[in-house]
Amino acid sequence: MMHTTADLLKRKIENLTPELLKTVATMVENLEMENSLSIPQFQMDEVLYRIQFHDDYPKTKLDFYENISELKKSIA
Numbered sequence: 001m002m003h004t005t006a007d008l009l010k011r012k013i014e015n016l017t018p019e020l021l022k023t024v025a026t027m028v029e030n031l032e033m034e035n036s037l038s039i040p041q042f043q044m045d046e047v048l049y050r051i052q053f054h055d056d057y058p059k060t061k062l063d064f065y066e067n068i069s070e071l072k073k074s075i076a
Contacts (some may be wrong), residue, residue: 012051023068029076043071 016024031039052062 012055020068025069027071039071039075043074047071 013021013024
């Protein structure tokens with residue numbers, strides 16, 4: 001199961017734009033540096049849901065930038 005999840009994440013990451021990839025990398029680095037950081041599960045679920053939806057329907061607009069801005073506000 002973990003291997004399948006890692007493969008799924010790898011495929012999704014490979015399809016991100018360079019700008020979005022940089023933003024996600026920065027967020028992951030921030031999460032690694034702040035172990036006490038608590039992101040509400042509903043926000044994590046929402047981001048994962050939108051990634052999956054966009055993967056299923058690639059012609060839809062992926063409003064990641066808006067979600068990332070909201071997520072940044074909550075972890076600032």
